[in-house]
Structure formats: structure tokens, C-alpha cells
Amino acid sequence: MIPGHDPPDLSDQEHAQMQISVHKSDDAVTRIVLEGRLDVAGSATAELPVSTACGAAKNVIVDMTDVAFLASIGIRLLLANAKAVTRRGGRMILVGVQDQVRQTITMSGLADLLPMVDDEETARRLIAG
Numbered sequence: 001m002i003p004g005h006d007p008p009d010l011s012d013q014e015h016a017q018m019q020i021s022v023h024k025s026d027d028a029v030t031r032i033v034l035e036g037r038l039d040v041a042g043s044a045t046a047e048l049p050v051s052t053a054c055g056a057a058k059n060v061i062v063d064m065t066d067v068a069f070l071a072s073i074g075i076r077l078l079l080a081n082a083k084a085v086t087r088r089g090g091r092m093i094l095v096g097v098q099d100q101v102r103q104t105i106t107m108s109g110l111a112d113l114l115p116m117v118d119d120e121e122t123a124r125r126l127i128a129g
Contacts (some may be wrong), residue, residue: 017041018034018036018038018046019034019035020034020045024057028059029057029059029060029061029124030053030059031120032049032060032061032062033066034063034066034067035067036066037071037074038070038071038074038075039074040071043071043074046074046077050077051084054082054084054085055084057090058090059091060081060092061095061120061123062092062094063095063096064095067097067101068098068100070104070105075104075105075108075110078092082113082114091126092114093115093123093126094115094116095123096118096119102116
């Protein structure tokens, strides 16, 4: 520890460890809720459960409401799984994306591959066609 410098407060949401929950529904849509940072550590935590859920689902909604940061490795995780779902004729849609994360995806030129909407109802309408 450096004298005169307090360690960062890791209790707040921005630095919280990545939490993942997967919810399957009767309408062939799997909902994945991510909470935390999709940085190196968060992506490592999320990789297996997200890839497993996307590998078994036709359509996926990823709730990003509580994702405050998205690093390039997090983009790779989302993009790889979106491509896998798309190859099987499904869609993966991101919901509730915070402004900073939305800017990261848009500035990376990936908004078409990682579609973003404000709410789950809109995502379900897009999936239904």
C-alpha cells in the first residue's frame, strides 16, 4: 500500500465481481443477466456460463443494465456468442446498455452485430420478427 493513498473501494457496483444469471423461458428465448464489469476478470467469469447458454439457445437477450464497463475482451465474448447464435438462425440482442458501454460498442463498429435496445419487450418483438 502506498502511504497517503487509500485502496480503491471495491464494494461499489463498478468494481463488483461479475455476476451472471441465466433464465430460460417457454418461448425459445434465453435471458442472460450480467452484473459488473466485462473486463479481463469479468469476461473470464462470464465466458463459460454465457457460452454454454448461447450454445443451447435459439435466441438470447443479454440484460446489460448493470454492466458499467466493457473492455475489448468483453466485446470479443459478446461478439463470438452473437455469431454462434446467428449461425443457428437465432438472434442475440443486448438490453439496457449504459451510455458508456453503448458508445464502446458503437465506436467499435459493432452495433449491427450486437443490436442494442432499451427494454426486454422491444427485444422480444425484434426476435419474434
